[in-house]
Amino acid sequence: MLITGLICGILLGFVMQRGRFCLTGGFRDMYIAKDNRMFYALLIAIAVQSVGVFALIQFGVFEFSAGAFPWLAVIVGSFIFGIGIVLAGGCATGTWYRAGEGLLGSWIALFGYMAMSAxxxxxxxxxxxxSIQSVQLGSxxxxxxxxxxxxIFIVVLVTIVAAIVIRELKKPKVFIPQMKPKRTGLSHLLFEKRWHPFFTATLVGIIAILAWxxxxxxxxxxxxxxxxPSANILQFLVTGDQTLINWGVFLVLGIFLGSFIxxxxxxxxxxxxxxxxxxxxxxxxxxxxGFGASLAGGCSIGNGLVMTAMMTWQGWVALLFMIxxxxxxxxxxxxxPRIKKTVASATTVTTA
Known part of the structure; x- marks a missing residue:
């Protein structure tokens, strides 16, 4: 059954690579470029997953307990994690899939992430x-x-997300010149055509449902x-403890493989x-x-996508402080640096 983790990871890595589903860039663009599309895409994935997972819970497929809320660790850890993903050039999942593209800087970041997590x-x-995680609220x-x-919260979320999607899709499309397609049919759609972030997000949400x-x-x-799982890989390589190899380990290895494909x-x-x-x-x-994600109990996927969909304080507070x-x-x-460069240029012109 562990092989299902690999399959799920391959699907996720493939979709994220082809759809350029990058939350680091999305969070950054909200501030620098005033572009919220990737954040809206994340909300779509959260909404899709939330509906699907709670439907499964409703039908008794599995049970879920949110547990206690380690508020201090979530706030501090998520904020630190947000700083880390900018320096690393990608969030945890983004680093895995970009490593699969051959980006050696992501390999370097990934090693640091795995090491610190362990x-x-x-x-x-x-x-x-x-110690920090022991500071908790009851629910x-x-x-x-x-x-x-x-x-009720799910219905509100879905309503808000639907309104955002309708508004965004009604906006005039910006023409982006593209090269003449070199492929046709399914090959063109899968490997050449630019994927819309909302379509990508829907697929990510469906894969997140299947993962449960x-x-x-x-x-x-x-x-x-x-x-x-990333920490488990390094721990296994050091100790040889086979109990560390679980579904989650196969998932992250699958993300790398799916992105490579x-x-x-x-x-x-x-x-x-x-x-x-x-x-x-x-x-x-x-x-x-790695430090921030371990402290917060999750990364941009574990907290920002999954725990938000489970309607927990941990997920939504973590998402806020990550951003x-x-x-x-x-x-x-x-x-x-851009401001300093502009000021320096202005000073030079004035002096001249």
Whole structure:
């Protein structure tokens, strides 16, 4: 049954690579370019998954308990994670699928991410991780806290998302010149045609739904998850403990493989070596990302996509602080240097 994790991961990696489903770029563009399309795409994926998963729960396919809400760890960890993904050049899942494209900077970031996640979960920093996560509120479920049925929140979310989609699709289309198609039929649609982010998000949401029963069938109660499985891979390589190889490990390996297949088939795969500065920044970013995701109990997928769909405080609070962390890092990495350069140029002109 573990092979279903690999299949699910291949589908996810393929879809994310072809659809360029990058949450780091999406969060960053909200601030820098005032472009919210990728954030809207994330909301679509959350809504699709939420409807599907709670329908499965309603029919008794599996049970889900939101548990307690480690609010301090979620806030601090998610903010740090948001900073890390800007430095690393991609979130946890984005790093896996971009590594599958041959981007060696993502390999470097991925190693840092895996290493720090392992250190936080079972290494020297585990006491720090456990201590901060022990600061909790009683219930993580928004429904239990408010006394409002979960389906009410789902209906509200779906309504909001539907309104956003209708509004966005009604906007005048911007003409983007494209090269004459070299392929026809299904090959053109899969490997050449530009995928709409909303279509990609719908597929991601469907795959996220499938992940739940497939994972539960192996005894792992959860959906898509990246951080713990990534740490498990490194822990297994060091200790040889076969119990660390679970459905989640096959999932993340599948993401890499699915992205590789998509990149090769679309002729986008090529090894790209970063310069020394980018490589160092990617490694630092990967470590920061691993620290934050481990502390927060999830990354942009585990918290930002899955726990939001499960209508938990952890998911929505994490999503908010991830975005704030991304915006903070984007200011110092992209905006501030541009301002300094503009001021310096103006000063030079004035002096001349």
């Amino acid at each position: 250190i936080m979960k079972s290494g020297p920093l585990m006491p720090v991780n456990t 993580n479920s928004i429904s239990e806290t408010t006394g409002i049925p979960t389906w 029963p497939l994972s539960v069938a192996t005894g792992r109660i959860g959906g898509l998850g990246i951080t713990t 998509a990149a090769k088939a679309s002729r986008e795969f090529r090894f790209r070596m970063p310069d020394a500065k980018t490589g160092i920044t990617s490694f630092i970013g990967g470590n920061v990302m 704030l962390g991304t915006w903070t890092a984007s200011y110092f990495v992209f905006v501030r």
